[in-house]
Amino acid sequence: MGAQWKVKHKEIAANAKGRIFTKLTKEIMVAARNGADPDMNPRLRLAVEQAKKASMTRETLERAIKKGAGLLDEGINYEKLTYEGFAPHQVPVIVECLTDNANRTYSSMRVLFRKGQLGNSGSVSWDFDYLGMIEATPTNAEADPDLAAIEAGAQDLEPSDDGATLFLTEPTDLDSVCKALPEYGFNVESAKLGYRPKNPVTSLGEVEREEVEAFLDAIDEDDDVQTVYAGLE
Numbered sequence: 001m002g003a004q005w006k007v008k009h010k011e012i013a014a015n016a017k018g019r020i021f022t023k024l025t026k027e028i029m030v031a032a033r034n035g036a037d038p039d040m041n042p043r044l045r046l047a048v049e050q051a052k053k054a055s056m057t058r059e060t061l062e063r064a065i066k067k068g069a070g071l072l073d074e075g076i077n078y079e080k081l082t083y084e085g086f087a088p089h090q091v092p093v094i095v096e097c098l099t100d101n102a103n104r105t106y107s108s109m110r111v112l113f114r115k116g117q118l119g120n121s122g123s124v125s126w127d128f129d130y131l132g133m134i135e136a137t138p139t140n141a142e143a144d145p146d147l148a149a150i151e152a153g154a155q156d157l158e159p160s161d162d163g164a165t166l167f168l169t170e171p172t173d174l175d176s177v178c179k180a181l182p183e184y185g186f187n188v189e190s191a192k193l194g195y196r197p198k199n200p201v202t203s204l205g206e207v208e209r210e211e212v213e214a215f216l217d218a219i220d221e222d223d224d225v226q227t228v229y230a231g232l233e
Helices: 002-034 042-053 058-068 102-115 145-152 171-184 206-220
Strands: 079-087 091-099 128-138 156-159 165-169 186-197 225-230
Touching: 002 042, 002 058, 002 091, 002 225, 042 058, 042 171, 042 186, 079 102, 079 206, 091 102, 091 206, 102 206, 128 171, 145 156, 145 165, 145 171, 165 171, 165 186, 171 186, 186 225, 206 225
Parallel strands: none
Antiparallel strands: 079 091, 091 225, 128 165, 128 186, 156 165
16 A cells, blocks of 8 residues: 555656646746847746756756747747636636647636636736745845845845745846845745735635635646636735
């Protein structure tokens, strides 16, 4: 029984890693449309850094950049689609997709949202802020997150229990803040543009929360889905 469980666990881990690589590859390809040089393309630079931290091989990384930049004949044109709606118990949800088949993606979203409610554009995005989000860890004991936020140009920050700090920026300032934080004693672990809920739902019981999380997990497992944002504390 134990051996079977271990095999199953390895399969789940491999599948999860495969989904992460698929999402990273798509992001790299889309970012590379604006140039194949990460030094001149902030979005591509962030995507490349995330791929390296996920242990993507150099060959896979370079191939994704070339495909996205149109340097290979087999390039795929991904379209960004955003869906809004509600998970069970009226938890607002925003889903970002990158797809080469908009009809397929829309059909999938209709099915996945059956346990919730698929809304129109703008139906829940008003209840989210679109921000740059940078997770960073201190490189020395003297690193002051408040000072770093001010000097680097972040708008706000949120400390976490593990010692990391989430720096929040205007979308246009994400790249400049990432570059500045190391000067003030912080190592950038991840950086992205995304949605944060203004009024996250806090009143769910344990069973209700499990239903919402199962709904969100099912959406996140779809091959066309890049990121899922939920108004859930």
